[in-house]
Amino acid sequence: MTTTEFLPGRGAAVAATLFRFQSLFGLVLVLVAAIVFSPSHDGFPDFLTGENLFNVVRATAEIGIIAIGMTFVILAGGIDLSVGAMLGLAAVGSAVLLVQDGFGLVPAVLLVLAAGLAFGLLQGLASAVFGIQAFIVTLAGLQVARGLARIWSGGQGVAIAYGDGPGEAPVAFSLLGERTFGGLVPVPAVIFAVVAVAAIVFLRTSAFARHVYAIGGNEKAARLSGVAVTRVKVLVYGLSGLLAALAGIIHAGQLNQGSPNDGAGYELDAIAAVVIGGTALSGGRGSVSGTVAGALLLSVLNNILTLDNVEANVQLLIKGLVIVAAAGLQRLRPGP
Amino acid sequence: MEEPGTPLVAMTGVSKAYGGTLACDHVGFTVRRGEVHALLGENGAGKSTLVRILSGDVTGYHGTVEVDGQTVTFGSPLDARRRGIAMIPQELDLVPGLSVAANIFLGREPHTKAGTADRKRMHRETRELLARIGIALDPKRPVGELRTGEQQLVAIAKALALDARVLVMDEPTSALTGTEAERLAEVIGELRDAGAGIVYISHRLGEIGRIADRATVLRNGRVTGEFAARDLSAEQVTEAMLGRPVQALFRVRHTGSTGELLRLENFALRPRRYRPGRREPAGITLTVRRGEIVGLGGLLGSGRTELLETLFGAGTPGRWQGRMWLDGREVRPRSPRHAVRLGLALVPEDRRIAGLALDHSVRANTVLSVVDRLATAGFLRRRRENATAGEVLGELGVSGALADPAGTLSGGNQQKVVLARALLTEPDLLLLDEPTRGVDVGAKAEIYRLLADAAARGIGVLLASSEPAELVGVCDRVVVLRDGRSERELDTHDAGEAELLAAAMGEIR
């Protein structure tokens, strides 16, 4: 009794390529589905209107930016659950500094970014130096950041009004809620694109990124090869905190408010974007470009489901299935 | 019981292809009751594929597998186990966090009347099983705390507990010390006498004649010879494995050593926190000169690995005692990174756990140690990386594409990648921990050649090994460790394997 099953050489290579660009194919698939299923006016799909497409990119910006930070953390074999709360803390911080404390635009933004960086570095130190699991440290960090945001804001959203008077934020800050290039491209989308391109280049070509991959791939091997494992890990969490703070500033600028509950659950959306983007949760394998595609995929999905007036609860079901499908594809990926 | 000699297992015309390469090409062999059948061959010769087919781990092959004269098709290892075929893989399938007893009874725990796991019974039966193979281990100890060699014995005990009629052992002795290997040979003899069939894969040619009845030699997926194991000469087998005669496996000894490179005096480590299963350095005095290869011998658990890790700044945190000089300067490596800066490099014990990121490219694994040096303003150029990796891997004779995952390389080539990475840091002192474990004869010889080359360039080499033949054959001197102390130093010009073993055993009777 014999069976005939030889793995085809050529086919395997094609399959490998498909999996390599999995998230992009997924994105294209969802885009096509979105166009097909879009409601339309005068024969033109609503989904494809410029306004709507940029709504999608703008809605991706915040999750996308924190997902980029998350990608670095996950590549190094860690996880950062604090990013959503950090976003809320940064949003509150921006609002309070600008409106109540009368800070100028640049000092306020720099201070908030520095706070995000410091918060991330502290978490990294706690995890890498004292050997506490990142999941625990950042879960605690989530609580701490939320608590700080509540205390700082007095438990309520801090509204941002614009003007030159006391209690008013510099008008320039309202740019974050505006659109540029003829009122079409939202400013947050531009920031997102810049961060994404910088991160893609950095991750592909920097020595630091090589160390990040090595730590995620085999931490012990990296350490024995002379990689400064602790330092790299700490910096990765710092980067994640910094990007979460940037997302928080954008959040405050877009919504004209910093509220302590902002960003609740964003960490899970970010992780979903990373996973759909093909980055292995166990670390060492993945890319920022995949994450960006993953984040866009989720946004397009959100957008088209809402345009089609699918009930919010059903939307959650569909998004859950997409994440499971993406993770399932990961398992099918041909290994070495 | 049927008379011994009836074929228990017969494989005929078995072929299996991965992608375009044939791992097995019309291979066949039989195992009779009460017989030990050795499978010999270099890594990649097809031995592992063959036994994985037999144990149900690999499906989708051509050819026939018969058990007790009946044709069988196993869909999974469980199917094979039901027919009495148990495999002890090279990468042990033990759960580190569970106790010895829990591992042995995993998935088939005996229950008390109350429905809870019957720990008392598990511990009693585990003790009996371990006694059968002659080791005394606490059944309650977590497997993760045990040394590799001890874990291997637990895996063997686990297979015995399953009442297997056919036991497939993939290099069971590669991590064992001499005495443990002796004990295992006795156990195998007992099992054979009880009517079991045993398939035995090993790289240690010396033990084949003692353990096996027959031997099948494979090369490039084909059978190149079948021998009665008793009248087997090492030359015969090696020639059948390599397809060419071997002149000398070990390097010709040289005496070109110059100045003193490493000196340890009463070197010891007081760990801040005790880590179970580790034998920290407790009084080691030795020297390594430039261009010299010094061996670290001793039994399993004598502290060889711990010494190398501590010297490399990767050991247990704790207080140093005694002194360490490198090139005349007193040093104290704080971390592997610091050690590399001081001119040390380590090829760690288990390349899969500590050496390589298997799904990263060969290139990325190779240049990892010098990424910072290769970068310009923090950024890398692919061309420069390729040149660096290509050059050193070429020198070491590693074939294969730079972009392929390291996991696709053979064991010998994987080890050479780890070695290449260590050499890229241009070390003064190269620390190696079991660099030829699980490596086939051909690659072994090449690794020895590379060590000799390194020594000839003035690098000092400290080589820890559990193979006496390797220590005697490759090293200029051997320092024998016992209980974390340097027990004796032997000059290999006038000491043989027997003396080495005796020194390692010390006063133990």
Next chain:
Amino acid sequence: MSGTPRILPALALLLAAAACGTTHENSGQGATTAACHGAGGRYTIGVSQANLSEPYRKQMDDDIARAAKEVPQFTVHFADAQQDNAKQVADVENFLVQRIDLLIISPNEAAPLTAVVKKAYDKGIPVLVLDRKVDGDAYTQWIGADNYEIGRQAGQYLAEKILPHGGKIAEIRGLAGSTPAKERQDGFAKGIEGRGIDIVSTVDADWLREKGQQQADAVFKAHPEIQAVYAQNDPMAEGAYLAAKAAGLAGKVKFVGIDGLPIPSGGIKAVEAGRLAATFVYPTGGREAVASAKSILVDCAKPAKTQLLPTQLVTQANAAEVYAKGNR
């Protein structure tokens, strides 16, 4: 490590599509009449709800759906922001892409939603804001009730009908720092002013039933002499009732709540069953919003900027009737 170009085609696609697409600007500053096509038109209404997991807001959507069914020209789409300001902004933007004819929104918070509501309004889409407000005046009509007034009426009722000779009571407040909690407290204080009513204990229970029960447990331990409890919503009043029952005070203490939702778990049923002495309907404004929408779109009328909704006292005498009316 993967290909950089992965994202580039996607962005290019988006940009290309954006270039082809057109933006539909129609800046008629809140020109409500522009949207009106009379009885012969067909109208799509978008309802952006802040958080459907609050029973009051679910009731609001249900009221809108029920009322809209009776207007054959109307098609209504609902979106639920799940308490997320950013999602609610996106919901409204999606409605704009769908080119709705009228927006009904119950904002999660004022400041974050102001800009997008103004954007819709500036496009000439009539906007009806329900319950919570937005900043500024870029909307067509606000429909809601006055929490201060409802609190005042609750206080007045308690002082006149339940404790006409004065007495000791406890007050259970909603989420500390929230506007409705403050207004319902201030109004209540006004209603009992000079009536000899002494609030011996004030606790916060975050609008939640279980929290109301916990807090009331402690209150009854400390002050078993309490004669009545004013809770700022019905679920907290029900929680306090359970606490009183556990303390053996059922029947001795009267409970007054607010909200009066016409659902089985709502305050009206609790009043009907005798657990609460009274509740005050805090109207959802759903029916009124559909009526306003009809007058704007079908009748081309220009509505008032504010439509203040009256409350209604619910006691055992009228509970069944109010409940039936609420579900018609």
